[in-house]
Amino acid sequence: MLERMLKKDRTEVTFVLPVDSPPGPVSVVGDFNDWRPGVHTLEARKDGKRAVTVALASESVHSFRYxxxxxxxxxxxxxxxxxxPNSRLHT
Structure with a gap:
């Protein structure tokens, strides 16, 4: 699931997954981090889900996968x- 928060000069996108599906560590990788695993690793939230927030330029398009x-x-x-083969994100 994707959550978006518009800011004055950017869009903050939060990538959200259930706590245990899939099991183990998960990273979001895409053209915004040069497809490098481990740069944006999802962490546990109080609601039991895992998430990581990435600031991206507004009105841009990005490819990503987990x-x-x-x-x-x-x-x-x-x-x-x-x-x-990738998901596409429009900010």
């Missing part, structure tokens, strides 16, 4: 758009 333990790559169904 990477879980065991080299398990997956998309975010809430993104609503695909860029080849």
């Amino acid at each position: 990477l879980a333990a065991g080299d398990y790559w997956f998309n975010d169904e809430s993104a609503g758009d695909l860029d080849g």
Whole structure:
């Protein structure tokens, strides 16, 4: 699930997943972090979900995927758009 917060000069996007699906650590990787795993690792929230917030330029488009333990790559169904094998995010 994606949560967006518009700011004056950027859009803060929070990437949210259930606490245990998939199990183990999960990173969001995309063109905004040069596809580097571990840069944006989801952390536990008080509501029992995992999340990480990334500040992106407003009115931009980004490709991303999630990477879980065991080299398990997956998309975010809430993104609503695909860029080849990747999820596409419009800010």
